[in-house]
Amino acid sequence: MPWVSILILVPLVASVVLMLLPATERRLARAVALVASFLTLAVSIVVLSLFDDQATVLSQVDHLDWIPAAGVSWDVGVDGISIWLVMLTTVIFTLGIIAACQHLPRERASVFLGLIMMAQAGLLGLFTAGDLILFYVFWEFMLIPFALLIWNWGGGERRSAGMIFVVYTMVGSLLMLVSIVATGVLAADQSGSLTFLMRDLMAQGAQLGETTSTILLAGFLIAFAIKIPLWPFHGWLPRVYSQAPIVVTILLAAVMSKAGVYGLLRIGVPLFPEGIGNLIIPVAILALVGIIYGSLLAWRAPTMRLLVGYSSLAHLGFIVLGIIVIDRMAAQGAVLQMINHGIVVAAAFVIVMILARGTGTEDMDRLGGLAKGAPKLAVAFLFVTMAALALPGSNAFVGEFFILGGVFDQYAWMAVIAMLGVIYAAVYMLRMYQSTMNGPVRGVQDEGRAAEMRGRDAIILVPLILMMLWIAIWPASIVNTSRSSTDWALVPAQVAEDRPTADMPAREVRP
């Protein structure tokens, strides 16, 4: 069975069905969305169960020629990096659909759910694409549903937020398209056959030359940097995160933000080994600035949503740093941290959502002492806070430790600066916890019992916390499956940089 294709098609078909439903059929829309998202989750579990731990390149590939004349094909599969991002996508989207179903927007609920499913299809396609053009197609494809979600159901400034989101992304992605086309055409000049399949491009190992390789990589990097976002390309983030409906913010921060770092690791580093050397230091500096800058902004952020949003900027800076320094340990940490961050940031936003619903505000300074009336929420919140600031023993600690260790091996000074981010994380996360949960009761009646976590909130929050525990206790489950693919992605760059490589034949291709 072409499970990976089915994985993309299930949410896609569901989204079409949902959008065709009459506006009055709210119950039916809810049922369709829930069934479809659980079905997608089930398919992704099937894909995971069939996954071969040692796979370096895409496995379970479904290949279908689309435009052979232009070397474009439908080519999807999973490798050790994408399999976990696929799982993250299906899990977070299932929880997101549940959260959306609990508080359906008053207007056109079926379209709202349909667009979420469409975004899921786009992200799953992105994480499984084996063809550069297909990757680009999904990269753009997911933009439309997210933009429409912001435009139609967002906050007061949704218009400008949505437009800024689209235009920022498009500037980067169209330059990426030029880079993609150029990569294919230039490689075809050497090999004689036009293809955009990543594995073929890697196998050909076209000698692009250092300058060309750097320029092409820069084209990709602009797109990735905007999507991640990397400082100073983060201009869209505060507006979009604060104006989008909270469910959409969860999905954006937890899943969509991984598109850029995934692209960097799966495409940027392996395809342009000659160019990466020139860009290690500049990109690492941007990531470091992002870590510090994001942390400081998070520290002084007025609302909880912005705080978590800016903390994302810092955390993603860590992931970028882990990838760009070209180190096995750091890259494995980055993969692990992609998953960790997805889970933790989703949990943090869910808590913001619960608090905002119970108290009617996202403004931290107007809240306080909620732990008295909402002890269960306080426990969950404290747990998430500990994970977010990477307390030893938490899941994020493992990831950050890997990243910092690897970075220290390559560029010690970078690790020293990045370490500041770990300290700041404690400052801003504890500030959020303290100002809302501790101290005198403020801003609420009845000691904040309205904000207490209920059963329906627990359905969303508890699975996230369980996943954090699982990764904290057994990080090897992710690291061991993704190691081969991560190593394999780094080998060409390590060779180009004269660094020791993992023990595997360089440029090995397994059909």
Added chain:
Amino acid sequence: MNAGAALTMYVMGATMVLAFVLAVVPLPASLRRLPEFTGIAGIVATLAITVAQWGERQVAFYGELRIDRFGLLMTWIIMLSALATIALAWGEPAAAGRRPEFTGLVLAAATGMMLTVMSGDLITLFIGIELLSVSLYILCAIEVTRERSLESGLKYLITGSIGTALLIYGFALLYGVAGTTSLAGIADRLATVDGLASQPLLVAAIALIVVALGFKASAVPFHMWTPDVYQGAPTPVTAFMGTGTKAAAMGAFLLVFTGATQQASGDWRVLIGAMAVITMVVGNVGALMQQNVKRMLAWSSIAQAGYLLIGVAVGTEVGAAALIYYLFAYVAMTLAAFGIVVLREREVEDGDRLAAFIGYGRARPWAGVVMTLALLSLAGFPPLAGFVGKFLLFGSAVDAGMSWLAIVAAVASAISVVYYLRVVIVMWSPAPEDQRPERRLQVPRSVAGVATVGAVAVIGLAIWAQPLIELCTDAARALMIP
């Protein structure tokens, strides 16, 4: 000589004459649609003949006409847009002020376009362009009781005449260089005689022709007429100008440059490339602030001419094939967009204003989806036809070592997203409270049909792009044979 090869010309010419005659003969009310039906029959017959003629090149009238895969495929684009124009104008309420010769003029313009893309000689090329231009001057002004329509026709006439004068001047100089007006002869002379390329006379000829065809294709800086003329002309005519004329002008560009003066490509590649760059930038920036959808589409058509010119500027077979594919995509998405504008115009007064589209998608979801697809495709979102076209054009630019064209096109496309999506947002936002009285019409089936077919084609041409790309490559190959 093989007169049968020119069968399409005979059919179109006869249909055109018949349509004109029927327009002046007093017909009973039951037969008042006869000119339109005649036109449709003629176009369908022409399309059928082109299918039958698909194959190696045949010449007619001693090489004046070349019936090859290039001309035939371009004829398809032209005839489909002519057909769509007749359908868009079908039973228009505003036609009270419209003359019955409408169909005849559309057919005349279509014949001129076909003559242009099938020409094997500068003279036929010129006649074709003149025939299409003169017909369109009249078509723009055909609503004689509406001031804007008259203004539009007059403006088009004046600027178009300048273009024509420059074109014939350029052709004369080219004749002076090559000693022949035959496209094949020019290519032959350039290939065999040393030192002909880069001659001042040839460069002057090329510059004049680029400017003149730039007028017809509404490329910057010869685009000034476009927004006013597009806005003033009756919308079906605007749609025809946006699609058919654009295709014919691009066909002329390909025939003269990529085809005939290939050997002198060093003289014109950068020139046309520079024109493409400023056209893309100015067109997209100009579209940003428009409050009228028709005017916005006019600016967008300028920008699109810029993308299309990439296919000419690279001067290769790959570029020509990409251009022809993009023309198909462009015609599909433009017709879908104009179809919805026509629809809205029939429902409310001043239906082409952006404000008239507020909440239209919610009121008529079908129209909203069609317009959204058309605009997303124009903006180049995958997986729609506009994206595949841009991808092919970018590829041809990189392939020809002109990556800068692709980079400018990418940045310009990013700008274009703003104004295309603005219409999408407006369409799907809630309707204003003070809903003005509307003429709630039965959606005219012909207009709905054009828009829907356009939208379906926008998806279909992307998903089944391969067969069309093969046809386009065949056409481009035929173009390269001198």
